[in-house]
Amino acid sequence: MxxxxxxxxxxxxxxxxxxxxxxxxEKESSNESDxxxxxxxxxxxxxxxxxxxxxxxxxxxxxxxxxxxxxxxxxxxxxxxxxxxxxxxxxxxxxxxxxxxxxxxxxxxxxxxxxxxxxxxxxxxxxxxxxxxxxxxxxxxxxxxxxxxxxxxxxxxxxxxxxxxxxxxxxxxxxxxxxxxxxxxVNQLGPFETLFRGFSDFNGIKFMVVGTDEFTSTLEIDENSKGDVSKLLKSPNAFMGKKLNVSFTNYTKEDNIEYQRLLKVTIRK
Known part of the structure; x- marks a missing residue:
């Protein structure tokens, strides 16, 4: 289960x-496959x-x-x-x-x-x-x-x-x-490190993108997102590639899609 x-x-x-x-x-599939x-x-x-x-x-x-x-x-x-x-x-x-x-x-x-x-x-x-x-x-x-x-x-x-x-x-x-x-x-290290990669918009929702050249992750931003969100939004290019500490929660909307919501982001010193 x-x-x-x-x-x-x-x-x-x-x-x-x-x-x-x-x-x-869409990948092509044959009718007869071994x-x-x-x-x-x-x-x-x-x-x-x-x-x-x-x-x-x-x-x-x-x-x-x-x-x-x-x-x-x-x-x-x-x-x-x-x-x-x-x-x-x-x-x-x-x-x-x-x-x-x-x-x-x-x-x-x-x-x-x-x-x-x-x-x-x-x-x-x-x-x-x-x-x-x-x-x-x-x-x-x-x-x-x-x-x-x-x-x-x-x-x-x-x-x-x-x-x-x-x-x-x-x-x-x-x-x-x-x-x-x-x-x-688990610890967001190596290829899974949370480096700032910019922002993305989808269906009127703004997302923060974090990750590396190998792996990225997107987190929804809302009015309750805390920390250095406003600083990143104001000058995204200035912080591109900077290491971030990220906390988040998962939730499901009416469309039955599970989202990652950003709770807090801190730019590492």
């Missing part, structure tokens, strides 16, 4: 972002610690003490979309991050990362690949030791998503994920 609800929220933002920056070109070939290479392996990991994962998933919040929604220069939902405890320690990536061709990945003591110990990815009219759905999981080295990976793939539920996982070659990208996304 979480996967569906989160995807629907992200999809609404994706639709809006695409309207602001550029309309997506399903994508499975990238999973099965191996013989045994993983007796899986039950222990399952308890740690369940502890995080079932916790009522965690608080969640979204990252900014980013649009890349190749029209891919990236955003995340972050779960953290009372001490602001990250426990889980769900990252959604949607590419221009319609393929997507929803990957949940689990943390303990600041270290990544498990991730599970649900990936959808497209080839014309054909689809392939793949679920992969990797378990990591205290040094964040993968000790075991498993996966399964099928051309029908509903059929995955009834398929067993098979051991595969060890697979890794880029933890640094997740941390950068």
């Amino acid at each position: 979480l996967r569906l609800l989160y995807f629907l929220k992200v999809f609404s933002v994706i639709t809006f972002s695409a309207l602001i920056f550029q309309s997506c070109k 399903p994508p070939k499975s990238p999973l290479k099965k191996v013989e392996a045994n993983f007796p610690q899986e039950e222990m990991f399952a308890e740690l994962i369940k502890e995080i998933d079932s916790s009522k003490e965690l608080t969640s919040g979204p990252t900014l929604h980013y649009l890349s220069n190749d029209e891919s979309h990236t955003s995340a939902l972050v779960f953290f405890d009372s001490e602001k320690s990250i426990k889980k991050v769900i990252v959604q990536d949607v590419r221009k061709d319609g393929s997507s990945e929803l990957c949940s990362y689990y943390f303990r003591g600041g270290g990544l110990f498990y991730w599970v990815s649900e990936e959808t690949k497209t080839n014309g009219d054909a689809f392939e759905f793949t679920i992969t999981k990797s378990y990591l030791d205290s040094a964040e080295q993968v000790v075991y990976s498993c996966g399964k793939t099928h051309v029908e998503y509903d059929s995955l539920e009834f398929m067993p996982f098979s051991a595969i070659e060890k697979m890794t994920k880029d933890k640094s990208r997740v941390i950068q996304l």
Whole structure:
């Protein structure tokens, strides 16, 4: 259920972002398409610690003490979309991050990362690949030791998503994920840094654009937006490329599109 609800929220933002920056070109699709070939290479392996990991994962998933919040929604220069939902405890320690990536061709990945003591110990990815009219759905999981080295990976793939539920996982070659990208996304660093990129107008609404050459994000400005908004509006060219601290909230309008509303922006010294 979480996967569906989160995807629907992200999809609404994706639709809006695409309207602001550029309309997506319709890609031609053939009537006869072969399903994508499975990238999973099965191996013989045994993983007796899986039950222990399952308890740690369940502890995080079932916790009522965690608080969640979204990252900014980013649009890349190749029209891919990236955003995340972050779960953290009372001490602001990250426990889980769900990252959604949607590419221009319609393929997507929803990957949940689990943390303990600041270290990544498990991730599970649900990936959808497209080839014309054909689809392939793949679920992969990797378990990591205290040094964040993968000790075991498993996966399964099928051309029908509903059929995955009834398929067993098979051991595969060890697979890794880029933890640094997740941390950068959560903390607005690296390619996800919030540099001032100017303003954009859409349907009579003014938006502030932040980001880098690789990823950008748009935030609606209204009379309640605080901080250095007026300063940026008055002299946008003077602050182009400057680092900003941004706080925001998500909300849905009557058009059922989810917007990012700017709460406060501060120009970093």
